[in-house]
Amino acid sequence: MMEISHDLLVYVAKTHGLFYLVGFSILTLIYCYWPSNKKRFDKAAKSVLNDEDGPCL
Amino acid sequence: MFGFHYKLERKAIGFVIAIIIAASIGGIVEIAPLFTIEGTVEDVPDMRVYTPLELAGRNIYVREGCYACHSQMIRSLSDEVERYGPYSLAVESKYDHPMLWGSKRTGPDLARLGDKYSDEWHVRHLNNPRDVVPESVMPRYGWLLRTPLKVEDMSGHLAVLAKLGVPYSQEMIDNAPSDAIGQAQPDRDEAGGVAERYGDATNIRVFDGNPSRVTEMDAVVAYLQILGKLTDAAHRQQDAEIPGDAS
Amino acid sequence: MVLNLTRSERQGAMIVAVLLSLVGLVMTLFGADGYFSTHGFIIMLAGMGTVFLVGRGYDAPEPSDERLAHYYDDPVKAGVILAMFWAVFAMFVGDWVAWLLAYPDMTFDAAWASFGRLRPVHTTGVIFGFGGNALIATSFYVMQRTCRARLPDQLSPWFVILGYNLFCILSVSGYFMGITQSKEYAEAEWYADIWLVVVWVVYFLLYLRTLQRRNEPHIYVANWYYLAFIVVVAMLHIVNNLALPVSWFGAKSYTIYSGVQDAMIQWWYGHNAVAFFLTSGFLGMMYYFLPKRANRPIFSYRLSIISFWGITFSYIWVGSHHLHYTALPHWVQTLGVTFSIILLVPSWASAGNALLTLNGAWDKVRDDATLRFMMVAAVFYGLTTFEGSFMAIRPVNSLSHYTDWTVAHVHAGTLGWVSMISYGAFYAMVPWIWKQKKMFSPRLVEVHFWLSVAGTFIYVFAMWNSGIIQGLMWRTYNDVGTLSYSFIDSMVAMHPYYIARAFGGFLFLLGACVGLYNIWKTMKVRTPAMVSDPSRPLPVAGVAAGSVEAGE
Numbered sequence: 088m089m090e091i092s093h094d095l096l097v098y099v100a101k102t103h104g105l106f107y108l109v110g111f112s113i114l115t116l117i118y119c120y121w122p123s124n125k126k127r128f129d130k131a132a133k134s135v136l137n138d139e140d141g142p143c144l
Numbered sequence: 145m146f147g148f149h150y151k152l153e154r155k156a157i158g159f160v161i162a163i164i165i166a167a168s169i170g171g172i173v174e175i176a177p178l179f180t181i182e183g184t185v186e187d188v189p190d191m192r193v194y195t196p197l198e199l200a201g202r203n204i205y206v207r208e209g210c211y212a213c214h215s216q217m218i219r220s221l222s223d224e225v226e227r228y229g230p231y232s233l234a235v236e237s238k239y240d241h242p243m244l245w246g247s248k249r250t251g252p253d254l255a256r257l258g259d260k261y262s263d264e265w266h267v268r269h270l271n272n273p274r275d276v277v278p279e280s281v282m283p284r285y286g287w288l289l290r291t292p293l294k295v296e297d298m299s300g301h302l303a304v305l306a307k308l309g310v311p312y313s314q315e316m317i318d319n320a321p322s323d324a325i326g327q328a329q330p331d332r333d334e335a336g337g338v339a340e341r342y343g344d345a346t347n348i349r350v351f352d353g354n355p356s357r358v359t360e361m362d363a364v365v366a367y368l369q370i371l372g373k374l375t376d377a378a379h380r381q382q383d384a385e386i387p388g389d390a391s
Numbered sequence: 392m393v394l395n396l397t398r399s400e401r402q403g404a405m406i407v408a409v410l411l412s413l414v415g416l417v418m419t420l421f422g423a424d425g426y427f428s429t430h431g432f433i434i435m436l437a438g439m440g441t442v443f444l445v446g447r448g449y450d451a452p453e454p455s456d457e458r459l460a461h462y463y464d465d466p467v468k469a470g471v472i473l474a475m476f477w478a479v480f481a482m483f484v485g486d487w488v489a490w491l492l493a494y495p496d497m498t499f500d501a502a503w504a505s506f507g508r509l510r511p512v513h514t515t516g517v518i519f520g521f522g523g524n525a526l527i528a529t530s531f532y533v534m535q536r537t538c539r540a541r542l543p544d545q546l547s548p549w550f551v552i553l554g555y556n557l558f559c560i561l562s563v564s565g566y567f568m569g570i571t572q573s574k575e576y577a578e579a580e581w582y583a584d585i586w587l588v589v590v591w592v593v594y595f596l597l598y599l600r601t602l603q604r605r606n607e608p609h610i611y612v613a614n615w616y617y618l619a620f621i622v623v624v625a626m627l628h629i630v631n632n633l634a635l636p637v638s639w640f641g642a643k644s645y646t647i648y649s650g651v652q653d654a655m656i657q658w659w660y661g662h663n664a665v666a667f668f669l670t671s672g673f674l675g676m677m678y679y680f681l682p683k684r685a686n687r688p689i690f691s692y693r694l695s696i697i698s699f700w701g702i703t704f705s706y707i708w709v710g711s712h713h714l715h716y717t718a719l720p721h722w723v724q725t726l727g728v729t730f731s732i733i734l735l736v737p738s739w740a741s742a743g744n745a746l747l748t749l750n751g752a753w754d755k756v757r758d759d760a761t762l763r764f765m766m767v768a769a770v771f772y773g774l775t776t777f778e779g780s781f782m783a784i785r786p787v788n789s790l791s792h793y794t795d796w797t798v799a800h801v802h803a804g805t806l807g808w809v810s811m812i813s814y815g816a817f818y819a820m821v822p823w824i825w826k827q828k829k830m831f832s833p834r835l836v837e838v839h840f841w842l843s844v845a846g847t848f849i850y851v852f853a854m855w856n857s858g859i860i861q862g863l864m865w866r867t868y869n870d871v872g873t874l875s876y877s878f879i880d881s882m883v884a885m886h887p888y889y890i891a892r893a894f895g896g897f898l899f900l901l902g903a904c905v906g907l908y909n910i911w912k913t914m915k916v917r918t919p920a921m922v923s924d925p926s927r928p929l930p931v932a933g934v935a936a937g938s939v940e941a942g943e
Contacts, residue, residue, distance in 0.1 A: 171630075234719075248795070281493070308645060
């Protein structure tokens with residue numbers, strides 16, 4: 088019983104691990120290069136440079 | 145206004161969940177199988193548990209941070225096997241809460257230290273390492289000889305370990321304090337129970353050279369003398385000359 | 392500090408402090424051993440000290456609503472000073488243990504002064520005391536600025552920063568007494584661990600509540616890194632520290648894991664403490680303070696996001712590279728190597744992103760030691776992550792593991808990356824929060840910079856040499872086919888390097904002392920001119936209060 092579940096876990100670990108890695112990378116890249124995100128990113132990158140002395144009110 | 149903020153919050157929480165998912169996959173994949181590993185590790189019937197005295201010594205080893213400079217894990221590399229002995233097997237530390245494999249060898253590996261040196265050597269070495277190894281940079285542990293060993297709470301220690309899966313019997317738990325004393329004072333009545341409960345191979349003797357009382361030195365030396373001696377599995381494996389690695 | 396709290400916040404502080412005192416009292420009275428009682432007493436002192444402090448200002452008039460027009464930086468100030476005190480203390484202990492390895496008899500025959508007990512004092516002091524306070528302080532600063540929102544209340548940040556330091560004090564005082572779980576970088580015993588969980592949950596909620604109040608729809612990437620640091624460290628801390636105490640009123644506990652599982656959990660924790668405490672959090676620091684100080688937007692915002700997910704996803708796998716050739720199953724070791732190498736991509740993306748941000752502003756790097764601190768930090772980050780991936784390869788690891796090479800690697804990361812980016816962030820932030828035009832002495836910043844660089848180089852080169860020599864001596868065979876060197880031969884060979892290392896560490900410590908002095912003097916300078924920024928009109932108090940309510 089124990090042996091089966093161990094082998095199964097190892098199998099899942101060895102196969103699906105790669106799948107997750109590839110899937111995850113693709114999702115991240117899609118998010119980063121989604122055209123409508125570009126403006127948001129540019130704004131965020133610049134916005135830290137001009138934060139003021141107090142909270143936005 | 146409320147709705148707007150609610151939405152923002154949801155975004156932050158969603159982000160946190162994404163972090164948790166991304167960061168837990170690796171851990172689950174690598175660690176979960178290890179908890180079912182018992183089935184694939186060879187069964188070792190001669191594997192014994194630490195006696196209360198050895199456990200107390202182990203706790204002092206932990207307390208003094210010995211693991212910061214001494215490993216207890218011989219890797220499957222030829223020079224290590226030659227220098228220290230057969231490489232360590234997973235089963236050898238299966239009752240170790242926590243494991244003391246270590247990560248740094250400022251001093252040598254101790255996984256197979258048991259029976260390598262005499263008790264007297266250990267006592268002198270711990271008292272002042274430079275008395276026996278002039279080049280040593282190990283601190284002195286002179287107070288171990290002066291400090292009486294605390295044994296009253298040993299039953300509690302064994303009980304907790306039993307709950308965590310170490311096969312201590314109720315009898316072992318109940319007699320832990322007297323067994324700890326007895327193992328280091330063979331002339332006392334308590335000594336008889338130790339061999340009965342932990343086996344005839346158990347070291348029952350005065351470890352620190354002073355038969356009149358049980359000190360922390362007794363416990364530490366008792367522990368050091370059992371390192372690598374809980375089972376012969378590693379030696380058997382080496383004799384069988386099974387090629388390959390520990391997996 | 393108390394005067395800026397509102398009436399209800401003072402009440403809250405009083406309740407927490409009284410509860411803490413009571414817990415401490417119970418621990419003191421019913422402690423099953425002297426250690427536990429001593430820690431109870433320390434907790435009680437902390438609680439009663441807070442009661443006294445809050446009590447003294449309890450009846451003072453409430454602060455005016457004008458405060459809501461400014462960010463709340465008092466806890467940031469406290470965090471910076473605490474971080475610098477921890478840095479000086481823990482680096483002193485570090486240098487002391489370094490000398491102990493060269494001259495082992497400086498222990499006064501006292502248990503607390505031996506290497507094994509002082510080593511966790513050093514590691515906990517620098518990682519959690521210095522690093523942790525630096526992270527918490529800068530995160531409070533950065534989250535307010537990037538969200539353009541004030542902290543949601545004034546009590547929980549104090550709870551986080553002071554509660555966290557109580558954890559550090561409990562841990563460090565415990566190691567002196569010999570209370571330790573022996574889990575590297577998580578030596579604190581179960582009750583201190585539980586207390587850290589409480590503090591951490593408040594910290595996490597504080598971060599989420601501030602994000603919730605943000606006036607920018609997009610969450611700036613620095614916050615991502617800080618948030619990953621908070622979330623994943625919580626996960627690591629809880630899983631790694633699961634233990635059963637021998638007595639609910641005693642210090643000693645046994646971890647629920649044993650043997651190979653314990654080793655894997657320990658290094659899953661250990662390496663990800665490096666990843667999410669010493670990397671992710673400090674990258675958050677870098678992604679705010681570096682562009683800010685250089686006055687240039689980050690080179691590629693996209694790259695910072697890609698490396699964020701890369702680091703968050705890949706780091707968690709690599710812990711097993713600490714266990715090569717051990718009893719850990721082979722396939723787990725292989726996974727560890729694979730991901731260690733994959734990890735180089737997001738790591739170098741981050742380091743490159745930082746350096747490319749500075750491209751075109753090298754004149755500033757030349758003139759400004761603060762920016763130079765951050766630049767050197769990014770370089771060391773790149774070097775260390777490369778070295779880390781290299782050392783994770785099995786044949787390399789067979790040489791480097793258990794030797795001083797590991798120590799060199801760790802210190803290249805902690806001295807070169809973690810400390811330098813913190814100093815850079817502090818020197819940028821300190822004049823801003825204390826409303827000064829510049830540091831008390833820019834010259835001393837320069838001195839600190841060169842002491843740090845020199846100290847790091849001497850330290851790291853000494854340990855690289857000793858580590859590789861050690862590794863080679865251990866595996867050298869003579870013509871007959873037996874080992875050439877005894878273990879003690881390799882130790883004797885280390886002696887000169889241990890002295891060089893201790894000297895390098897001393898220079899680094901000296902730098903930290905200079906930094907503390909400089910920050911202290913900056914804080915004490917009184918120049919009313921900078922109290923408020925004239926370029927920005929103060930909003931009407933009523934409007935401020937209204938908008939905050941809407942944000943709750």
